[in-house]
Amino acid sequence: MKYNAEVKISLKKGMLNPEAATIQRALALLDYKVENTDTIEIIKFSIEGEDEETAHDNVDEMCQRLLCNPVIHDYEITITPENG
Template sequence: MKYNVEVKISLKKGMLNPEASTIQRALALLGYNVHETDTIDIVKFSMDEDSEELVKNEVEDMCQRLLCNPVIHDYMIDINPQED
């Protein structure tokens, strides 16, 4: 079965986020009153596997080994069966 996978990666609370700070300052200069800014990376892909549980295990491994640094990043995984 084919599954659509989306992984959202963000910095953990308390980690400095210069990209978000720059965006927040630029928005303020444009006159927008933004109090909190955060940035996330979204990685989307599809996988062929026998079960959603196998997909989840493989994606967890991908996150730990390649997609993010578990020391400074949090991540959320969304898995959906692909409709034919």
């Protein structure tokens, strides 16, 4: 069965995020007041699996091995049936 996978990757709390700081400063220069700016990378793809749990486990392994660095990143996985 095919599933849609979405992985949201962000830096763990306490990690420096120069990209977010730059965005926050630029918005301030444009007279927008924002606080707690964060950046999140979203990766979407289709994956085959016997069931939703297997698909989730495979995506989790992908995250740990390639898609992010578990030492500095947090990630959230969402799995949905492709036709649902």
